[in-house]
Amino acid sequence: xxxxxxxxxxxxxxxxxxxxxxxxxxxxxxxxxxxxxxxxxxxxxxxxxxxxxxxxxxxxxxxxxxxxxxxxxxxxxxxxxxxxxxxxxxxxxxxxxxxxxxxxxxxxxxxxxxxxxxxxxxxxxxxxxxxxxxxxxxxxxxxxxxxxxxxxxxxxxxxxxxxxxxxxxxx
Amino acid sequence: xxxxxxxxxxxxxxxxxxxxxxxxxxxxxxxxxxxxxxxxxxxxxxxxxxxxxxxxxxxxxxxxxxxxxxxxxxxxxxxxxxxxxxxxxxxxxxxxxxxxxxxxxxxxxxxxxxxxxxxxxxxxxxxxxxxxxxxxxxxxxxxxxxxxxxxxxxxxxxxxxxxxxxxxxxxxxxxxxxxxxxxxxxxxxxxxxxxxxxxxxxxxxxxxxxxxxxxxxxxxxxxxxxxxxxxxxxxxxxxxxxxxxxxxxxxxxxxxxxxxxxxxxxxxxxxxxxxxxxxxxxxxxxxxxxxxxxxxxxxxxxxxxx
Numbered sequence: 001x002x003x004x005x006x007x008x009x010x011x012x013x014x015x016x017x018x019x020x021x022x023x024x025x026x027x028x029x030x031x032x033x034x035x036x037x038x039x040x041x042x043x044x045x046x047x048x049x050x051x052x053x054x055x056x057x058x059x060x061x062x063x064x065x066x067x068x069x070x071x072x073x074x075x076x077x078x079x080x081x082x083x084x085x086x087x088x089x090x091x092x093x094x095x096x097x098x099x100x101x102x103x104x105x106x107x108x109x110x111x112x113x114x115x116x117x118x119x120x121x122x123x124x125x126x127x128x129x130x131x132x133x134x135x136x137x138x139x140x141x142x143x144x145x146x147x148x149x150x151x152x153x154x155x156x157x158x159x160x161x162x163x164x165x166x167x168x169x170x171x
Numbered sequence: 172x173x174x175x176x177x178x179x180x181x182x183x184x185x186x187x188x189x190x191x192x193x194x195x196x197x198x199x200x201x202x203x204x205x206x207x208x209x210x211x212x213x214x215x216x217x218x219x220x221x222x223x224x225x226x227x228x229x230x231x232x233x234x235x236x237x238x239x240x241x242x243x244x245x246x247x248x249x250x251x252x253x254x255x256x257x258x259x260x261x262x263x264x265x266x267x268x269x270x271x272x273x274x275x276x277x278x279x280x281x282x283x284x285x286x287x288x289x290x291x292x293x294x295x296x297x298x299x300x301x302x303x304x305x306x307x308x309x310x311x312x313x314x315x316x317x318x319x320x321x322x323x324x325x326x327x328x329x330x331x332x333x334x335x336x337x338x339x340x341x342x343x344x345x346x347x348x349x350x351x352x353x354x355x356x357x358x359x360x361x362x363x364x365x366x367x368x369x370x371x372x373x374x375x376x377x378x379x380x381x382x383x384x385x386x387x388x389x390x391x392x393x394x395x396x397x398x399x400x401x402x403x404x405x406x407x408x409x410x411x412x413x414x415x416x417x418x419x420x421x422x423x424x425x426x427x428x429x430x431x432x433x434x435x436x437x438x439x440x441x442x443x444x445x446x447x448x449x450x451x452x453x454x455x456x457x458x459x460x461x462x463x464x465x466x467x468x469x470x471x472x473x474x475x476x477x
Contacts, residue, residue, distance in 0.1 A: 027227060030317070031234045032307035034242040036435045037381075039307040040314075063191075067198045071205070075223045076306070078313035078351065081216050082205030089199050129312045132206060133358055138379045141311040 014167055018060045019069070021163070022049040026073050040141050043149040046073055047121060048156045050088050051114055054095035055102045056164060066092045079125075080132040087125045091117055107157070114153050122146045217344050224317055225346035231305040232319050239303075239438055297410060300324050300442040302350065307434070314357035314379060316340070318440055321348040329408060331443040337414035337431035338362070338402060342442060352440065355415065355430060356383050363405040364415055367398035375400065375415060375428060382419055385426040394418050394426060410443060 025045040032039065046069055053061040070085030077084075094117055095102070102113060122142050130137045209216045250257065302320030320326050322345050330342045332352045340360065343353035353360055360377035366385065373388040385394070398418040404411025416430040 027230060027234070029310075030306040030308045031231065031238060032304050032316075032435075032437070033238060034435050034438070036433070039434065040310065040381075042310055044310070063195050063198050067202065070202065072223070075220050076227065077308045077310060078220075078315040078353075079310075080206055080312075081209045081219070082202045083312075085205065086199060086202035089195070089202060093195060093199075125312070128206070132210065135358070137312060137358065141379065145311045 015060050017163075017167060018049070018053040018057055019065045021160075022046055022053070022061070022069050023072060025049050026069065026076060029073075030076055041144040041148050043152040044118070044121075044145065045152075045156060046084075047088065047091065047118060047149065048114070048153055049160070050092055051095060051117060052157055052160045054092050055099065055110070056160075057168060058096055058099070060168070061092075063089065063092060080129060083125055083128045083132070086128065087121050090124060091121050094120070107154070110157065111150075111153060114157075115150055118146060118149055118153075220351065221344045221346035221349075224344070224349045224351060225321065228305060228317070228319060228321075228346070228349035231317060232303070235303070235305045242438075298444040300326055300330075300444060302326070302440055302442065304437050304440060305349070307437075308351075312358075312379065314340075314354040314360075314377065314434075315343070316352040316354065316437065316440070318350045318352060318442075319348065320442070321346045321350050323347055325444065326350045326442055327444075331402070331409045331413060332440050333413060333443060334432055334437065334440060336433075337416065338409070339430075339432045339434075339437065339440065341408070350442070354434065356381060356434070362409065362415070363403045364400050365403045365411075366394045366400050366418065370403075372403060372405070373426075381434075382427040382429060383416075385418070385428060388426075394421060396420055400428060413443075 025048075029042055029045050033042075050061070050066055050069065054066075066088050067085050070088035071081065073079070073084040073088070074081045095113075098113075102110065122145070126137060126139060126142050300320055302318030302324070304316050305319045306317035308315045308317060316332075316339075318326075318332075326342060326345050328342050328345050331338060332340045332342060338355060340352045340354040340357070341362075342350050344351035355362060355375060355377055356379065357377045358379045360375075360383070362375045364373055364375045364385070365371065366373055366388075369392070371388060371392045371394060373385040373394075375383050376386045377383045385400075388394070396418050400415045400417060402409040402411055402413040402415060414431055416428045419427045419429040
């Protein structure tokens with residue numbers, strides 16, 4: 001039985017979902033919320049998305065998609081172009097190499113893994129940006145951003161899991 | 172997949188994973204290459220940035236509107252709660268401002284007479300372009316905004332971005348329907364300023380924190396906490412006299428500045444169309460001696476531009 005055109009389109013839409021969702025998160029991340037001091041330490045939503053999909057659906061989020069997401073993030077946030085592309089790819093690679101470890105583990109372990117990987121990502125991006133501007137960038141904001149990212153992770157991750165169960169059960 | 176002979180799988184799997192690994196390393200190298208390219212060819216990166224921002228601008232515009240309304244509603248409720256107190260404050264303020272108004276009127280009249288005596292040539296008039304803030308970008312590594320006004324509205328790179336409170340930054344990139352503002356707190360922001368009533372020259376340098384610093388001050392000059400900081404207009408980048416902030420503290424670590432504008436309150440931003448003066452026809456040769464008598468800071472600004 002060959003799938004009809006609608007079924008094929010449906011499948012394609014489902015397969016593109018992780019990429020699209022992550023791109024949407026990049027955009028949402030820069031919408032002004034008018035909360036004092038928030039925009040400086042806004043949690044890195046795309047990073048969570050990449051971590052999540054790299055564990056659960058790496059096939060739907062290939063490396064070049066991660067690269068594109070990183071470039072998009074750089075372009076939109078005004079960071080030196082390439083920094084987030086590099087960091088996101090590094091996170092993606094690190095998760096994939098440890099994928100066996102993550103599969104079937106409790107949520108707490110996922111969170112713990114994210115705390116380590118996000119810390120490494122923060123340090124790498126701090127080093128890259130500092131090297132790019134040949135100056136030491138204020139490290140405190142990076143630290144607070146990391147803490148906030150860590151705090152928001154459970155919420156975002158829970159939403160992703162729900163989404164995944166609803167739309168990507170068979171993909 | 173499963174019907175295939177096993178040896179194909181055995182052969183294909185390592186090759187596939189090798190290819191994937193190469194692709195992965197290639198992408199990492201590409202990211203590094205982009206960074207180096209961005210360091211070498213700033214203009215190319217700026218134009219890419221402007222184009223992508225332009226594409227996303229309508230989405231950002233649509234997304235930011237409901238959030239703006241919500242934040243306005245919250246503000247309304249907050250204002251309602253403090254109506255009485257605010258009223259009292261405003262009354263006091265008004266009494267004080269009326270005194271200032273009298274003083275300002277006197278000074279204005281005096282200024283007019285003195286300018287008449289000196290044959291002073293006024294600086295160029297400026298017009299405004301107004302844009303809504305549709306994205307508050309940056310995070311830890313950059314401080315910027317995206318506006319929904321672009322080249323088709325007359326935005327030009329380098330224009331000063333202000334609100335009623337004072338300077339917030341300058342236009343660092345322009346697309347067709349969007350523009351990127353580099354805030355004065357950004358690491359890359361350098362603005363020539365005058366400090367205090369002595370008009371001490373300095374450069375206001377952003378450092379990615381909320382409090383930019385004053386650098387390159389002439390030795391022997393002193394500033395005090397609370398001194399007002401305005402743009403000097405040196406270099407012709409900004410019109411002189413825009414309020415920027417005040418000195419927050421002076422210590423060994425440097426002079427830190429509290430900007431007048433609070434970033435989280437920004438909704439609508441005005442861009443000063445100051446460069447207009449450069450595009451307009453220059454004064455005729457007969458008027459030349461006059462332009463030499465330009466007083467104060469403006470002279471410095473003009474001297475660099477033939």
